[in-house]
Structures are given as structure tokens and as C-alpha cells.
Amino acid sequence: MQLREVEVALMSRAPESDIKPGTDRVAAVLSAMGDPQRSYPAIHVAGTNGKTSTTRMIDALLRAFELRTGLYTSPHLESITERITLDGEPIGAAGFIAAFEEVAPYLQIVESDGGRPLTFFEVLTVMAFAAFADAPVGVASVEVGLGGRWDATNVLDAPVSVVMPVGLDHTEYLGDTLELIAGEKAGIIAPGQLTVLAQQDPVAEAVVMQRAADVGATVAREGLNFGVVDRRIAVGGQLLTLQGITGVFDDVFLPLYGAHQATNAACALAAVEAFFGGGAGQLDPDVVRAGFAEVTSPGRLEVMRRNPTVIIDTTHNPAGAATLVASVEEAFEFTRLIGVVGVLSDKDAEGLLGALEPLLAEVVVTRSRSPRAIDPDDLGELAAEIFGADRVVVEPQLVNAVERAIELAEGDDPQGGGGVLITGSVTLAGEARGLLRR
DSSP: OHHHHHHHHHHTSOOTTSOOOOSHHHHHHHHHTTOGGGSSOEEEEEOSSSHHHHHHHHHHHHHHTTOOEEEEOOSOSSOGGGGEEETTEEOHHHHHHHHHHHHHHHHHHHHTTSSOOOOHHHHHHHHHHHHHHHTTOSEEEEEOSSSSTTOTTTTOOOSEEEEOOOOSOOHHHHOSSHHHHHHHHGGGOOTTOEEEEOOOOHHHHHHHHHHHHHHTOEEEEBTTTBEEEEEEEETTEEEEEEEOSSOEEEEEEEOSOSHHHHHHHHHHHHHHHHHTTSTTOOOOHHHHHHHHHTOOOTTSSEEEETTTEEEEOOOOSHHHHHHHHHHHHHHOOOSEEEEEEOOBTTSOHHHHHHHHTTTOSEEEEOOOSOTTBOOHHHHHHHHHHHHOGGGEEEOSSHHHHHHHHHHHHHTTOTTSOEEEEEESOHHHHHHHHHHHHO
16 A cells, blocks of 8 residues: 555656656755765666666676666566666565655755656656665666656766667657767766767767767777677577677577677676776676576566467567567567557557568557557557558457457467567556466
């Protein structure tokens, strides 16, 4: 009940979809608290796709080196407590409530000045930074919420930043060109940092490199200073050879699917190498292998059941959908794959469905409980234009949509190699994960 009350208090604030650019309000609350975010170093991760998985990999590697860690990611799949993690475990209800109660008096002080109230995400960010200081952690791995330059997390004094691939997303807030969006993402790069840069579109790379030059940051670039040397499909994931900043790491098992996850692993390794001093000597390969072997990334090509295989994925934009298609085709051998798709109204539903179409035999369109979810009938009409009406089923209730997709995947032969892919938004993936886990 107490956790629910805290959630209600948080949800009464401006939601994550209602962005308030600027870090001044977060900085004011943290300053009143004595700047807890300055009591530990951090690795700060931005980008359009891959930043959650990369941040989780960084945390796993740091824990393998026996550091006490804090991890802050967003959004959550099932429980709001997932966003704040200590030593690889969610903070839990008691810890979450304690963090809110610690922060609440300082919110009242700052918000009494007549300025705008802090948003849902801003308060969560302050809670995370305070919880990390209280633990205390030796290092925090922090994922940017949206953009970078004016994101609430950009009050950190991080010695290492990471910029994952930049694409067109959240254009209403970040700008409608790759150049503008890259400029916002690159805003996390600070003087004296070592910045890890994933492979980028040349336009985005030029913007990031210019930002680094302007503030005097050092850049390690994928494909030049580090990268994936080799990757092979393995049972339950893939086996990698990674070129790090300090040397080559072979026989690295990563229990995740897709070439994009191998790239994420290379960036995570480079970030941890940078954190430990870059050229100060190669990290212990056995510890690196142990760290990667423990990586999890819930909701990222996550297999929830077998016979038929049901997979959930949080993909919500066309670029992510194209990567998802390639990963499924590489890692699985479905004879018939049925999609369960629900999309939020501020996303490119047409582009996402178009990217998924070659992969799916049929698609069941539905919705999550999010008030921003596209009405299933409207999404069904759009899907019919792309798939053809005979390949589209509309099921407004998610539980019915999943059941219908399983029936279609099984067909006349439950052992026939059919599968179900549930994707289109983080909220849909989270709700489906909860259903399937129950």
C-alpha cells in the first residue's frame, strides 16, 4: 500500500511524455541535499537505440570487478522499483519508499519558490542519486532518459560518457534532423571525459566529435579504437571476440541475441576499460568473461515460453524494428511467426509495421494500458494497408491478443515451429511480460 501511495504521488506529476527541458530544478533539489550525486563516479550513457542494454552490461562488468554498483535505467517493464538497482538487484519497495521519503522534504523546499514542480522523471532521478549515495555505491551506471543536454541525469560529474547509435526518435523534442538530435545526445559530453562512441551515421558522428573537441574530451571510436572482431551464434546467445581499448578478449559468451547486442557489449567493455584508466593495462579477461556471462536485458528479445516460443521485445521505432528483424532471422528458425503489436501515438507506427512485415506471417494488433496507445481499430487499418487485410487480426485486449497469436502460431501442429513476437512499445512488452510470467 505504501509503494502504491508513492507511485500515485509520483504519477500526479508531469509524466515522462511531458518533457520540461532543463536541469535547473533537479540541480536545485540535489544542491539542497548536499549534491549526493558527487559522492561517487558515474558512467553516463546516451543514444537512441541500445543504451539500456549497454548500461546494464556496464553494471554487470563493474560488479564482476567487485565494485558496489548503482544502476539507473528507464522506463520500467513491470515495477517502478526496477529503475533503481543496487548491486544488480532492484531497490525493492522498502528502499524505493525510503528514497522518496528522503527526497520529499527537499522537493517541498525547492518547489515553494513558485517555479515549476519537478516532473515524474526528475523526481525519480533525484531519488536514484540519493539512494546511490546512501548505499553507498562505488560507481553508478546511468542511462539518459531523453536526449542528453537537458536531461535530468545531466547533472552528473561523470568521468566516462557513452554515445550509442543516434537515430530519428522523439523528434518533437529533440529536433527533426539527425544533426539536431545528435547535438542533444552529445550534450552529456563534458570537459576531461573519455567518451565511448558507437558507430554512427557520418552526420551524427561529426556532431559528436565536434562537441568532444569543443569541451576537450577524448573519444574512443568503435571500429577504430575498439569493436567486435568475431561473433558466432551459440546456444542461448553468442560467442564473441572483442577488441577492447586495452587488448583483445576472446571466448566471451553473451547470453543475448543479435549483432546489435555484440556492438553494445563492445561499447560496454570500452566504457569499463576507460573507467579503470584506459591504457593502464588490460583488464583481467576471466573477470570480463564472468561479467558478460551474467548479463541480462529484460524485454530485449526475451524468450518467455516455449512450444510455441513466445518472445517479447521493447522495440518502438523503425530502426529498432529493422534490427529486431535481423536478430530474429539470425537466432531463430521459425516456420511461422505471428506478431502481437501495439504502438504509442507519438511513434512512427507505419515505419515500425513496415519494418516488421517481411518477418511476420500475420499480425495481431492490440494496445497497452497507456493512455498514449493507438486505438487498435486505427492501428488495424494501418496494418491492413501494409500487410493486407487477410493477415491482420484486431484484438483490443492484450490477453486475448496473446492467446489468439499463440493459436495462430500453433495452427494444426503445436510442434510445427511456430512462434509469437510481442513488440511495438515498452509498455506493451512490460504488460505482456507480466501476463506470461503469471
